[in-house]
Amino acid sequence: MKEKTMNLSNAFKSFLAFCDRWKAVIIPLLIAVAAILPQLGFSTYIIRLMCNILIYTSVGMALNLLVGYTGLVSLGNVAFFCIGAYTSAILTANCGWNFFATLPIVALTASLGGVMVGLPTLRLSGPFLSITALGFAEVIRLIAMNFMSLTNGPLGIRSIPRPNLFGLELNLFNKGFYYALLVLVLLITLFIYLLTNSKYGRALRAIKNDEIAAGLMGIRTGSYKVMAFVICSALSGIVGAFYASMIQYIEPNSFTQDNSILTLSVVVVGGMGTLRGPYLGAIILVLLPELLRGAEGLRFVIYGLALVLMMRFRPQGILGWKSPLPYKLPSPPRDAGKR
Protein backbone atom coordinates (compact mmCIF):
# COMPACT_ATOMS: atom_id res chain seq x y z
CA MET A 1 0.00 0.00 0.00
CA LYS A 2 2.76 2.38 1.04
CA GLU A 3 4.68 1.58 -2.12
CA LYS A 4 1.62 2.23 -4.24
CA THR A 5 1.12 5.72 -2.82
CA MET A 6 4.81 6.41 -3.30
CA ASN A 7 4.48 5.40 -6.95
CA LEU A 8 1.44 7.60 -7.33
CA SER A 9 3.12 10.62 -5.83
CA ASN A 10 6.19 9.99 -7.97
CA ALA A 11 4.00 9.82 -11.07
CA PHE A 12 2.31 13.05 -9.99
CA LYS A 13 5.69 14.66 -9.46
CA SER A 14 6.97 13.65 -12.88
CA PHE A 15 3.73 14.86 -14.42
CA LEU A 16 4.23 18.24 -12.80
CA ALA A 17 7.86 18.28 -13.92
CA PHE A 18 6.68 17.53 -17.46
CA CYS A 19 4.20 20.42 -17.26
CA ASP A 20 6.94 22.67 -15.98
CA ARG A 21 9.25 21.81 -18.84
CA TRP A 22 6.61 22.36 -21.52
CA LYS A 23 4.90 25.32 -19.91
CA ALA A 24 5.61 27.54 -22.91
CA VAL A 25 3.26 25.24 -24.88
CA ILE A 26 0.83 24.21 -22.19
CA ILE A 27 -0.10 27.65 -20.87
CA PRO A 28 -1.20 29.12 -24.25
CA LEU A 29 -3.01 25.84 -24.92
CA LEU A 30 -4.96 26.14 -21.67
CA ILE A 31 -5.79 29.77 -22.38
CA ALA A 32 -7.06 28.78 -25.84
CA VAL A 33 -9.23 26.04 -24.30
CA ALA A 34 -10.63 28.53 -21.77
CA ALA A 35 -11.41 30.93 -24.63
CA ILE A 36 -13.12 28.32 -26.82
CA LEU A 37 -15.03 26.58 -24.01
CA PRO A 38 -18.04 28.95 -23.81
CA GLN A 39 -18.59 28.67 -27.60
CA LEU A 40 -19.50 24.98 -27.33
CA GLY A 41 -23.15 25.84 -26.66
CA PHE A 42 -23.44 25.29 -22.92
CA SER A 43 -26.47 26.52 -21.01
CA THR A 44 -26.40 29.78 -19.07
CA TYR A 45 -26.13 27.75 -15.89
CA ILE A 46 -22.79 26.28 -16.98
CA ILE A 47 -21.55 29.69 -18.14
CA ARG A 48 -22.48 31.10 -14.75
CA LEU A 49 -20.53 28.30 -13.07
CA MET A 50 -17.49 29.03 -15.20
CA CYS A 51 -17.78 32.72 -14.31
CA ASN A 52 -17.90 31.72 -10.63
CA ILE A 53 -14.73 29.70 -11.06
CA LEU A 54 -13.00 32.67 -12.66
CA ILE A 55 -14.16 34.99 -9.88
CA TYR A 56 -12.86 32.75 -7.13
CA THR A 57 -9.64 32.15 -9.06
CA SER A 58 -8.93 35.84 -9.25
CA VAL A 59 -9.86 36.62 -5.65
CA GLY A 60 -7.83 33.58 -4.59
CA MET A 61 -4.94 34.99 -6.61
CA ALA A 62 -5.19 38.24 -4.66
CA LEU A 63 -5.37 36.48 -1.29
CA ASN A 64 -2.49 34.22 -2.31
CA LEU A 65 -0.24 37.25 -2.39
CA LEU A 66 -0.94 37.71 1.32
CA VAL A 67 -1.25 34.11 2.51
CA GLY A 68 1.06 32.30 0.15
CA TYR A 69 3.81 34.78 -0.56
CA THR A 70 3.89 36.97 2.57
CA GLY A 71 2.64 34.47 5.12
CA LEU A 72 -0.11 36.72 6.51
CA VAL A 73 -3.22 34.58 6.92
CA SER A 74 -6.14 36.96 6.54
CA LEU A 75 -9.51 35.52 7.52
CA GLY A 76 -11.37 38.66 6.48
CA ASN A 77 -10.73 38.96 2.79
CA VAL A 78 -14.46 39.29 2.17
CA ALA A 79 -14.26 42.82 3.63
CA PHE A 80 -12.43 44.12 0.56
CA PHE A 81 -14.64 42.07 -1.75
CA CYS A 82 -17.65 43.66 -0.04
CA ILE A 83 -16.27 47.21 -0.22
CA GLY A 84 -15.54 46.74 -3.94
CA ALA A 85 -18.95 45.27 -4.69
CA TYR A 86 -20.80 48.02 -2.83
CA THR A 87 -18.71 50.87 -4.29
CA SER A 88 -19.26 49.68 -7.83
CA ALA A 89 -22.93 48.85 -7.28
CA ILE A 90 -23.72 52.24 -5.76
CA LEU A 91 -21.89 54.12 -8.51
CA THR A 92 -23.42 52.15 -11.39
CA ALA A 93 -26.94 51.51 -10.12
CA ASN A 94 -27.58 54.77 -8.25
CA CYS A 95 -25.31 57.29 -10.00
CA GLY A 96 -25.36 55.85 -13.51
CA TRP A 97 -21.61 55.49 -13.97
CA ASN A 98 -20.09 53.15 -16.52
CA PHE A 99 -18.87 49.96 -14.87
CA PHE A 100 -15.31 50.28 -16.11
CA ALA A 101 -15.11 53.89 -14.97
CA THR A 102 -15.86 52.78 -11.42
CA LEU A 103 -12.92 50.38 -11.24
CA PRO A 104 -10.27 52.98 -10.24
CA ILE A 105 -12.59 54.28 -7.49
CA VAL A 106 -13.20 50.68 -6.40
CA ALA A 107 -9.47 50.01 -6.19
CA LEU A 108 -9.05 53.20 -4.17
CA THR A 109 -11.80 52.54 -1.61
CA ALA A 110 -10.85 48.88 -1.22
CA SER A 111 -7.20 49.70 -0.70
CA LEU A 112 -8.22 52.26 1.94
CA GLY A 113 -9.73 49.28 3.73
CA GLY A 114 -6.49 47.43 3.13
CA VAL A 115 -4.51 50.19 4.83
CA MET A 116 -6.88 50.08 7.79
CA VAL A 117 -6.23 46.37 8.28
CA GLY A 118 -2.61 46.56 7.20
CA LEU A 119 -1.46 49.19 9.68
CA PRO A 120 -2.31 47.19 12.83
CA THR A 121 -0.42 44.22 11.37
CA LEU A 122 2.80 46.09 12.00
CA ARG A 123 2.35 45.20 15.66
CA LEU A 124 0.54 41.90 15.28
CA SER A 125 1.65 38.51 14.18
CA GLY A 126 0.16 35.21 13.12
CA PRO A 127 -3.24 34.40 14.53
CA PHE A 128 -3.86 37.88 15.96
CA LEU A 129 -3.66 39.30 12.49
CA SER A 130 -6.17 36.72 11.22
CA ILE A 131 -8.59 37.66 13.97
CA THR A 132 -8.21 41.39 13.36
CA ALA A 133 -9.01 40.89 9.69
CA LEU A 134 -12.01 38.74 10.61
CA GLY A 135 -13.26 41.42 12.99
CA PHE A 136 -12.77 44.10 10.36
CA ALA A 137 -14.84 42.09 7.87
CA GLU A 138 -17.62 41.75 10.40
CA VAL A 139 -17.56 45.50 11.15
CA ILE A 140 -17.77 46.25 7.41
CA ARG A 141 -20.76 43.94 7.10
CA LEU A 142 -22.45 45.65 10.07
CA ILE A 143 -21.87 49.05 8.47
CA ALA A 144 -23.39 47.82 5.21
CA MET A 145 -26.33 46.50 7.22
CA ASN A 146 -26.97 49.72 9.16
CA PHE A 147 -25.92 52.58 6.86
CA MET A 148 -29.40 52.70 5.27
CA SER A 149 -29.01 55.90 3.24
CA LEU A 150 -25.95 54.64 1.37
CA THR A 151 -26.29 50.87 1.13
CA ASN A 152 -30.05 50.44 1.52
CA GLY A 153 -29.38 48.21 4.54
CA PRO A 154 -30.65 44.65 4.60
CA LEU A 155 -32.79 45.26 1.50
CA GLY A 156 -29.66 45.42 -0.61
CA ILE A 157 -29.06 47.04 -3.98
CA ARG A 158 -31.13 45.74 -6.87
CA SER A 159 -30.72 45.68 -10.67
CA ILE A 160 -27.04 46.47 -10.85
CA PRO A 161 -26.22 47.01 -14.54
CA ARG A 162 -23.87 44.75 -16.46
CA PRO A 163 -20.58 46.16 -17.71
CA ASN A 164 -20.96 48.12 -20.91
CA LEU A 165 -18.01 48.32 -23.30
CA PHE A 166 -18.50 50.93 -26.07
CA GLY A 167 -22.22 50.27 -26.24
CA LEU A 168 -21.89 46.48 -26.12
CA GLU A 169 -23.41 45.02 -22.98
CA LEU A 170 -21.30 42.19 -21.60
CA ASN A 171 -23.66 39.59 -20.18
CA LEU A 172 -23.92 35.85 -19.72
CA PHE A 173 -25.86 35.28 -22.94
CA ASN A 174 -23.35 36.77 -25.34
CA LYS A 175 -20.57 35.38 -23.10
CA GLY A 176 -19.01 38.84 -22.99
CA PHE A 177 -18.96 38.76 -19.23
CA TYR A 178 -17.06 35.49 -19.25
CA TYR A 179 -14.41 36.96 -21.53
CA ALA A 180 -14.14 40.07 -19.39
CA LEU A 181 -13.50 37.85 -16.37
CA LEU A 182 -11.01 35.74 -18.31
CA VAL A 183 -9.05 38.86 -19.23
CA LEU A 184 -9.22 39.97 -15.60
CA VAL A 185 -7.86 36.63 -14.34
CA LEU A 186 -5.02 36.66 -16.87
CA LEU A 187 -4.13 40.26 -16.06
CA ILE A 188 -4.09 39.54 -12.32
CA THR A 189 -1.99 36.42 -12.90
CA LEU A 190 0.48 38.35 -15.04
CA PHE A 191 0.62 41.12 -12.45
CA ILE A 192 1.29 38.72 -9.57
CA TYR A 193 3.87 36.88 -11.70
CA LEU A 194 5.79 40.06 -12.46
CA LEU A 195 5.44 41.23 -8.88
CA THR A 196 6.68 38.05 -7.24
CA ASN A 197 9.64 37.80 -9.58
CA SER A 198 10.77 41.30 -8.76
CA LYS A 199 12.76 42.65 -5.84
CA TYR A 200 9.43 43.31 -4.16
CA GLY A 201 8.35 39.67 -4.38
CA ARG A 202 11.65 38.41 -3.04
CA ALA A 203 11.28 40.78 -0.09
CA LEU A 204 7.80 39.36 0.61
CA ARG A 205 9.11 35.79 0.53
CA ALA A 206 11.93 36.76 2.84
CA ILE A 207 9.36 38.16 5.28
CA LYS A 208 7.40 34.93 5.10
CA ASN A 209 10.40 32.74 5.84
CA ASP A 210 11.97 34.79 8.60
CA GLU A 211 10.74 38.25 9.40
CA ILE A 212 13.55 39.16 11.78
CA ALA A 213 16.24 38.04 9.37
CA ALA A 214 14.51 39.96 6.57
CA GLY A 215 14.53 43.06 8.74
CA LEU A 216 18.23 42.60 9.48
CA MET A 217 18.91 42.38 5.75
CA GLY A 218 17.57 45.89 5.41
CA ILE A 219 14.05 45.08 4.18
CA ARG A 220 11.54 47.53 5.62
CA THR A 221 9.15 44.77 6.65
CA GLY A 222 6.43 47.11 7.87
CA SER A 223 5.90 49.01 4.66
CA TYR A 224 6.19 45.83 2.58
CA LYS A 225 3.47 44.16 4.63
CA VAL A 226 1.14 47.13 4.31
CA MET A 227 1.81 47.25 0.57
CA ALA A 228 0.94 43.55 0.29
CA PHE A 229 -2.33 44.29 2.07
CA VAL A 230 -3.07 47.24 -0.20
CA ILE A 231 -2.46 45.26 -3.39
CA CYS A 232 -4.49 42.31 -2.16
CA SER A 233 -7.38 44.53 -1.11
CA ALA A 234 -7.41 46.57 -4.33
CA LEU A 235 -7.47 43.41 -6.46
CA SER A 236 -10.14 41.79 -4.27
CA GLY A 237 -12.21 44.96 -4.52
CA ILE A 238 -12.06 44.91 -8.31
CA VAL A 239 -13.13 41.27 -8.36
CA GLY A 240 -15.93 42.18 -5.97
CA ALA A 241 -17.14 44.80 -8.45
CA PHE A 242 -17.32 42.11 -11.14
CA TYR A 243 -19.15 39.82 -8.73
CA ALA A 244 -21.78 42.48 -7.96
CA SER A 245 -22.30 43.06 -11.65
CA MET A 246 -22.63 39.33 -12.30
CA ILE A 247 -25.28 38.52 -9.71
CA GLN A 248 -26.89 41.98 -10.12
CA TYR A 249 -28.21 42.06 -6.56
CA ILE A 250 -26.14 42.42 -3.41
CA GLU A 251 -27.07 42.56 0.24
CA PRO A 252 -24.90 42.49 3.39
CA ASN A 253 -25.47 38.79 3.91
CA SER A 254 -23.80 37.90 0.61
CA PHE A 255 -20.55 38.87 2.33
CA THR A 256 -20.29 36.67 5.42
CA GLN A 257 -17.36 34.87 6.91
CA ASP A 258 -18.18 31.83 4.75
CA ASN A 259 -16.96 33.75 1.74
CA SER A 260 -13.60 34.47 3.36
CA ILE A 261 -13.20 30.83 4.31
CA LEU A 262 -14.07 29.70 0.79
CA THR A 263 -11.42 32.02 -0.65
CA LEU A 264 -8.87 30.81 1.86
CA SER A 265 -9.74 27.20 0.97
CA VAL A 266 -9.19 27.99 -2.71
CA VAL A 267 -5.66 29.15 -1.90
CA VAL A 268 -4.86 26.36 0.54
CA VAL A 269 -6.23 23.49 -1.55
CA GLY A 270 -4.60 24.64 -4.76
CA GLY A 271 -1.25 25.42 -3.25
CA MET A 272 -0.08 28.41 -1.27
CA GLY A 273 2.50 30.57 -2.93
CA THR A 274 2.01 29.22 -6.46
CA LEU A 275 0.43 30.85 -9.48
CA ARG A 276 -1.31 27.68 -10.65
CA GLY A 277 -2.78 26.85 -7.22
CA PRO A 278 -5.82 29.16 -7.15
CA TYR A 279 -6.95 27.90 -10.59
CA LEU A 280 -7.16 24.29 -9.46
CA GLY A 281 -8.50 25.26 -6.03
CA ALA A 282 -11.33 27.31 -7.52
CA ILE A 283 -12.23 24.60 -10.05
CA ILE A 284 -12.41 21.94 -7.32
CA LEU A 285 -14.21 24.00 -4.69
CA VAL A 286 -16.78 25.56 -7.02
CA LEU A 287 -17.59 22.38 -8.94
CA LEU A 288 -17.64 19.94 -6.01
CA PRO A 289 -20.71 21.41 -4.26
CA GLU A 290 -22.55 21.55 -7.59
CA LEU A 291 -21.97 17.83 -8.03
CA LEU A 292 -23.31 17.28 -4.50
CA ARG A 293 -26.43 19.35 -4.90
CA GLY A 294 -29.28 18.97 -2.44
CA ALA A 295 -27.30 18.95 0.79
CA GLU A 296 -26.57 22.59 1.55
CA GLY A 297 -24.86 21.81 4.85
CA LEU A 298 -22.61 19.20 3.24
CA ARG A 299 -20.90 21.77 1.09
CA PHE A 300 -19.38 23.61 4.03
CA VAL A 301 -18.54 20.33 5.74
CA ILE A 302 -16.51 19.55 2.63
CA TYR A 303 -14.74 22.91 2.73
CA GLY A 304 -13.88 22.23 6.36
CA LEU A 305 -12.69 18.70 5.62
CA ALA A 306 -10.64 19.98 2.70
CA LEU A 307 -8.84 22.43 5.00
CA VAL A 308 -8.18 19.86 7.74
CA LEU A 309 -7.03 17.08 5.42
CA MET A 310 -4.87 19.34 3.28
CA MET A 311 -3.09 20.70 6.33
CA ARG A 312 -2.47 17.21 7.60
CA PHE A 313 -1.35 15.41 4.46
CA ARG A 314 -0.24 18.03 2.00
CA PRO A 315 0.18 21.41 3.70
CA GLN A 316 1.74 22.89 0.59
CA GLY A 317 -1.45 22.28 -1.46
CA ILE A 318 -2.17 19.96 -4.39
CA LEU A 319 0.00 21.87 -6.85
CA GLY A 320 2.29 23.30 -4.22
CA TRP A 321 5.46 21.95 -5.64
CA LYS A 322 8.80 23.51 -6.26
CA SER A 323 10.54 23.29 -9.59
CA PRO A 324 13.74 21.24 -9.49
CA LEU A 325 15.23 23.60 -12.04
CA PRO A 326 17.78 25.97 -10.51
CA TYR A 327 16.48 29.30 -9.31
CA LYS A 328 17.23 31.97 -11.86
CA LEU A 329 19.16 34.75 -10.19
CA PRO A 330 18.66 38.16 -11.70
CA SER A 331 21.57 38.84 -14.04
CA PRO A 332 24.22 40.96 -12.32
CA PRO A 333 24.89 44.46 -13.63
CA ARG A 334 27.36 44.61 -16.54
CA ASP A 335 30.18 46.28 -14.65
CA ALA A 336 29.84 44.07 -11.61
CA GLY A 337 33.36 42.66 -11.49
CA LYS A 338 35.19 45.67 -12.78
CA ARG A 339 35.35 47.79 -9.65
Place this chain on the structure above:
Amino acid sequence: MLLQYIANGIAIGMAYAIVALGYSIVFGILRLLNFSHAAVYAFSANMILVFMGWHFGIWGAVAVSIVATGLLAVCVNQFALKPLRKKNSDKVANLITTVGASYIIQNLMVMYLGSERKTFPFFYDFGVSIDIGFYTITSAQISMFVIAGLLLVFLTLIIRKTKVGLAMRGIEQNPLAANLMGINVEWIIAIAFFMGGASAAVGGALIGGYYQLAYPSMGVMVGNKAFASAVLGGLGVLHGAAIGGLIVGVLECLIIGYLGASYRDGIAFVLLIITLIIKPAGLFGKKNITKV
Protein backbone atom coordinates in the same frame (compact mmCIF):
# COMPACT_ATOMS: atom_id res chain seq x y z
CA MET B 1 -31.18 53.15 33.73
CA LEU B 2 -27.39 53.08 33.73
CA LEU B 3 -27.25 50.72 36.71
CA GLN B 4 -29.83 48.45 35.08
CA TYR B 5 -27.71 48.16 31.94
CA ILE B 6 -24.62 47.46 33.99
CA ALA B 7 -26.41 44.74 35.95
CA ASN B 8 -27.57 43.10 32.72
CA GLY B 9 -24.08 43.44 31.33
CA ILE B 10 -22.42 41.81 34.31
CA ALA B 11 -24.72 38.78 34.09
CA ILE B 12 -24.13 38.17 30.37
CA GLY B 13 -20.47 39.16 30.69
CA MET B 14 -19.83 36.38 33.21
CA ALA B 15 -21.18 33.90 30.66
CA TYR B 16 -18.87 35.34 27.99
CA ALA B 17 -16.03 35.02 30.47
CA ILE B 18 -16.46 31.29 30.92
CA VAL B 19 -16.62 30.74 27.16
CA ALA B 20 -13.47 32.87 26.93
CA LEU B 21 -11.72 30.52 29.36
CA GLY B 22 -11.59 27.87 26.65
CA TYR B 23 -9.60 30.17 24.35
CA SER B 24 -7.38 31.21 27.20
CA ILE B 25 -6.51 27.76 28.58
CA VAL B 26 -5.63 26.32 25.16
CA PHE B 27 -3.66 29.40 24.18
CA GLY B 28 -1.75 29.27 27.45
CA ILE B 29 -0.50 25.77 26.73
CA LEU B 30 -0.20 25.58 22.96
CA ARG B 31 0.14 29.24 21.88
CA LEU B 32 -2.67 28.42 19.48
CA LEU B 33 -5.89 30.30 18.79
CA ASN B 34 -8.51 27.61 18.74
CA PHE B 35 -11.08 28.79 16.21
CA SER B 36 -13.11 25.62 16.64
CA HIS B 37 -14.05 26.71 20.17
CA ALA B 38 -17.05 28.73 18.94
CA ALA B 39 -18.49 25.69 17.16
CA VAL B 40 -17.83 23.57 20.24
CA TYR B 41 -19.80 26.09 22.29
CA ALA B 42 -22.72 25.94 19.83
CA PHE B 43 -22.56 22.15 19.95
CA SER B 44 -23.17 22.19 23.71
CA ALA B 45 -26.41 24.18 23.57
CA ASN B 46 -27.76 22.14 20.67
CA MET B 47 -26.86 18.86 22.34
CA ILE B 48 -28.75 19.91 25.47
CA LEU B 49 -31.89 20.12 23.32
CA VAL B 50 -31.14 16.73 21.75
CA PHE B 51 -30.63 15.08 25.14
CA MET B 52 -33.81 16.70 26.42
CA GLY B 53 -35.57 15.10 23.48
CA TRP B 54 -34.29 11.78 24.82
CA HIS B 55 -35.97 12.49 28.20
CA PHE B 56 -32.85 13.15 30.21
CA GLY B 57 -34.55 16.04 32.02
CA ILE B 58 -33.01 19.49 31.82
CA TRP B 59 -30.35 19.09 34.52
CA GLY B 60 -29.39 15.63 33.28
CA ALA B 61 -29.18 16.95 29.73
CA VAL B 62 -26.92 19.78 30.85
CA ALA B 63 -24.65 17.38 32.74
CA VAL B 64 -24.39 14.94 29.81
CA SER B 65 -23.84 17.79 27.38
CA ILE B 66 -20.96 19.16 29.48
CA VAL B 67 -19.20 15.79 29.25
CA ALA B 68 -20.04 15.35 25.55
CA THR B 69 -18.81 18.83 24.66
CA GLY B 70 -15.60 18.31 26.59
CA LEU B 71 -15.06 15.07 24.68
CA LEU B 72 -15.74 16.83 21.36
CA ALA B 73 -13.05 19.37 22.18
CA VAL B 74 -10.68 16.50 22.99
CA CYS B 75 -11.58 14.87 19.65
CA VAL B 76 -10.71 18.07 17.78
CA ASN B 77 -7.33 17.97 19.50
CA GLN B 78 -6.70 14.27 18.93
CA PHE B 79 -7.81 13.96 15.32
CA ALA B 80 -6.95 17.35 13.88
CA LEU B 81 -4.24 19.01 15.95
CA LYS B 82 -2.18 16.17 17.42
CA PRO B 83 -1.00 14.82 14.02
CA LEU B 84 0.13 18.34 13.14
CA ARG B 85 2.12 18.66 16.37
CA LYS B 86 3.79 15.34 15.59
CA LYS B 87 4.81 16.61 12.18
CA ASN B 88 5.92 19.89 13.72
CA SER B 89 3.83 21.88 11.23
CA ASP B 90 3.94 25.63 11.26
CA LYS B 91 1.45 27.77 13.17
CA VAL B 92 -0.52 28.74 10.08
CA ALA B 93 -1.35 25.08 9.43
CA ASN B 94 -2.68 24.69 12.98
CA LEU B 95 -4.78 27.81 12.64
CA ILE B 96 -6.31 26.76 9.32
CA THR B 97 -7.01 23.30 10.75
CA THR B 98 -9.03 24.72 13.62
CA VAL B 99 -10.99 26.87 11.15
CA GLY B 100 -11.72 23.73 9.14
CA ALA B 101 -12.76 21.80 12.26
CA SER B 102 -15.19 24.54 13.25
CA TYR B 103 -16.79 24.39 9.79
CA ILE B 104 -17.14 20.62 10.01
CA ILE B 105 -18.77 20.72 13.47
CA GLN B 106 -21.10 23.61 12.71
CA ASN B 107 -22.33 22.28 9.38
CA LEU B 108 -22.75 18.71 10.58
CA MET B 109 -25.12 20.22 13.14
CA VAL B 110 -26.94 22.06 10.35
CA MET B 111 -27.27 18.79 8.44
CA TYR B 112 -28.56 16.67 11.30
CA LEU B 113 -30.41 19.17 13.49
CA GLY B 114 -31.58 21.75 10.94
CA SER B 115 -30.50 25.36 10.83
CA GLU B 116 -33.71 26.85 12.30
CA ARG B 117 -33.79 28.54 15.69
CA LYS B 118 -35.24 26.36 18.45
CA THR B 119 -36.52 27.53 21.82
CA PHE B 120 -34.28 26.73 24.74
CA PRO B 121 -35.65 26.33 28.28
CA PHE B 122 -34.94 29.18 30.70
CA PHE B 123 -34.09 26.57 33.27
CA TYR B 124 -32.25 28.54 35.94
CA ASP B 125 -34.91 31.22 36.37
CA PHE B 126 -36.70 30.89 39.68
CA GLY B 127 -39.20 33.64 38.93
CA VAL B 128 -37.98 35.95 41.67
CA SER B 129 -36.79 39.47 41.06
CA ILE B 130 -35.40 41.99 43.46
CA ASP B 131 -36.41 45.63 43.03
CA ILE B 132 -33.86 48.17 44.12
CA GLY B 133 -35.09 51.67 43.43
CA PHE B 134 -35.46 52.09 39.67
CA TYR B 135 -33.92 48.85 38.56
CA THR B 136 -34.56 45.17 39.03
CA ILE B 137 -32.23 42.22 39.28
CA THR B 138 -33.81 38.93 38.31
CA SER B 139 -32.95 35.69 40.04
CA ALA B 140 -31.78 34.40 36.66
CA GLN B 141 -29.12 37.07 36.50
CA ILE B 142 -27.99 36.23 40.01
CA SER B 143 -27.83 32.50 39.35
CA MET B 144 -25.96 33.16 36.08
CA PHE B 145 -23.42 35.24 38.00
CA VAL B 146 -23.08 32.67 40.78
CA ILE B 147 -22.77 29.62 38.50
CA ALA B 148 -20.21 31.29 36.25
CA GLY B 149 -18.32 32.71 39.23
CA LEU B 150 -18.13 29.31 40.93
CA LEU B 151 -16.83 27.72 37.74
CA LEU B 152 -14.18 30.42 37.41
CA VAL B 153 -13.02 29.90 40.99
CA PHE B 154 -13.04 26.13 40.49
CA LEU B 155 -10.91 26.26 37.34
CA THR B 156 -8.52 28.75 38.90
CA LEU B 157 -8.10 26.41 41.88
CA ILE B 158 -7.38 23.49 39.53
CA ILE B 159 -4.68 25.46 37.78
CA ARG B 160 -3.16 27.00 40.90
CA LYS B 161 -3.38 24.17 43.43
CA THR B 162 -3.46 20.73 41.78
CA LYS B 163 -0.75 18.62 40.18
CA VAL B 164 -2.53 18.81 36.83
CA GLY B 165 -2.47 22.57 37.05
CA LEU B 166 1.21 22.53 37.96
CA ALA B 167 1.88 20.37 34.91
CA MET B 168 -0.08 22.82 32.74
CA ARG B 169 1.94 25.74 33.98
CA GLY B 170 5.10 23.74 33.41
CA ILE B 171 4.18 22.98 29.81
CA GLU B 172 3.31 26.62 29.29
CA GLN B 173 6.86 27.59 30.26
CA ASN B 174 8.77 24.84 28.53
CA PRO B 175 7.12 21.75 27.00
CA LEU B 176 10.37 19.86 26.54
CA ALA B 177 11.57 20.36 30.09
CA ALA B 178 8.11 19.44 31.39
CA ASN B 179 8.27 16.23 29.40
CA LEU B 180 11.69 15.39 30.83
CA MET B 181 10.28 15.83 34.33
CA GLY B 182 7.93 12.95 33.61
CA ILE B 183 4.83 14.90 32.59
CA ASN B 184 2.72 13.25 29.92
CA VAL B 185 2.38 16.34 27.73
CA GLU B 186 -0.25 14.96 25.33
CA TRP B 187 -2.42 13.85 28.24
CA ILE B 188 -2.25 17.28 29.89
CA ILE B 189 -3.09 18.97 26.56
CA ALA B 190 -6.12 16.69 26.24
CA ILE B 191 -7.21 17.65 29.77
CA ALA B 192 -6.85 21.32 28.90
CA PHE B 193 -9.06 20.85 25.84
CA PHE B 194 -11.60 19.00 27.98
CA MET B 195 -11.66 21.82 30.51
CA GLY B 196 -12.13 24.37 27.74
CA GLY B 197 -14.93 22.37 26.12
CA ALA B 198 -16.71 21.70 29.40
CA SER B 199 -16.65 25.34 30.46
CA ALA B 200 -17.92 26.32 27.00
CA ALA B 201 -20.79 23.90 27.59
CA VAL B 202 -21.70 25.63 30.86
CA GLY B 203 -21.57 28.93 28.97
CA GLY B 204 -23.76 27.45 26.24
CA ALA B 205 -26.36 26.37 28.77
CA LEU B 206 -26.34 29.79 30.46
CA ILE B 207 -26.43 31.92 27.28
CA GLY B 208 -28.88 29.60 25.55
CA GLY B 209 -31.16 29.90 28.57
CA TYR B 210 -30.72 33.67 28.80
CA TYR B 211 -31.84 34.29 25.21
CA GLN B 212 -34.03 31.14 25.17
CA LEU B 213 -32.65 30.24 21.74
CA ALA B 214 -30.34 27.60 20.32
CA TYR B 215 -29.25 27.11 16.70
CA PRO B 216 -26.15 25.68 15.00
CA SER B 217 -24.58 29.00 14.03
CA MET B 218 -25.07 30.55 17.48
CA GLY B 219 -21.36 30.13 18.13
CA VAL B 220 -20.24 32.68 15.58
CA MET B 221 -21.24 35.82 17.46
CA VAL B 222 -20.69 34.60 21.03
CA GLY B 223 -17.43 32.96 20.04
CA ASN B 224 -16.16 36.24 18.69
CA LYS B 225 -17.23 38.12 21.80
CA ALA B 226 -15.63 35.54 24.05
CA PHE B 227 -12.52 35.72 21.96
CA ALA B 228 -12.46 39.50 22.27
CA SER B 229 -12.83 39.10 26.06
CA ALA B 230 -9.94 36.65 26.21
CA VAL B 231 -7.66 38.93 24.19
CA LEU B 232 -8.73 42.01 26.14
CA GLY B 233 -7.90 40.40 29.47
CA GLY B 234 -4.75 38.80 28.17
CA LEU B 235 -4.69 35.33 26.60
CA GLY B 236 -3.51 32.62 28.94
CA VAL B 237 -4.55 34.51 32.07
CA LEU B 238 -7.76 33.17 33.61
CA HIS B 239 -8.75 36.18 35.71
CA GLY B 240 -7.96 38.33 32.67
CA ALA B 241 -10.57 36.41 30.67
CA ALA B 242 -13.11 37.00 33.45
CA ILE B 243 -12.53 40.76 33.59
CA GLY B 244 -12.44 40.97 29.78
CA GLY B 245 -15.77 39.16 29.63
CA LEU B 246 -17.31 41.58 32.12
CA ILE B 247 -16.07 44.61 30.16
CA VAL B 248 -17.43 43.23 26.87
CA GLY B 249 -20.76 42.31 28.46
CA VAL B 250 -21.27 45.69 30.16
CA LEU B 251 -20.23 47.68 27.08
CA GLU B 252 -22.56 45.61 24.92
CA CYS B 253 -25.52 46.31 27.20
CA LEU B 254 -24.66 50.01 27.31
CA ILE B 255 -24.54 50.08 23.49
CA ILE B 256 -27.92 48.34 23.31
CA GLY B 257 -29.32 50.83 25.78
CA TYR B 258 -27.98 54.03 24.27
CA LEU B 259 -27.27 53.36 20.57
CA GLY B 260 -29.72 50.60 19.69
CA ALA B 261 -29.36 46.89 19.17
CA SER B 262 -28.10 47.06 15.60
CA TYR B 263 -24.55 47.93 16.62
CA ARG B 264 -24.30 45.53 19.56
CA ASP B 265 -22.28 42.91 17.69
CA GLY B 266 -19.80 45.46 16.45
CA ILE B 267 -18.55 46.55 19.88
CA ALA B 268 -16.65 43.33 20.55
CA PHE B 269 -14.68 43.72 17.33
CA VAL B 270 -13.97 47.38 17.82
CA LEU B 271 -12.73 46.59 21.34
CA LEU B 272 -10.68 43.69 19.98
CA ILE B 273 -9.00 45.75 17.27
CA ILE B 274 -8.27 48.63 19.65
CA THR B 275 -6.77 46.23 22.22
CA LEU B 276 -4.59 44.55 19.62
CA ILE B 277 -3.30 47.88 18.37
CA ILE B 278 -2.67 49.55 21.73
CA LYS B 279 -1.69 46.66 23.98
CA PRO B 280 -1.51 43.34 22.09
CA ALA B 281 -0.70 41.40 25.26
CA GLY B 282 -4.03 42.42 26.82
CA LEU B 283 -4.71 44.04 30.18
CA PHE B 284 -3.07 41.37 32.36
CA GLY B 285 -1.00 39.47 29.82
CA LYS B 286 2.71 39.05 29.99
CA LYS B 287 4.66 40.63 27.20
CA ASN B 288 6.14 38.09 24.84
CA ILE B 289 9.69 38.67 23.77
CA THR B 290 10.56 37.08 20.46
CA LYS B 291 13.72 35.05 20.71
CA VAL B 292 15.90 34.83 17.63
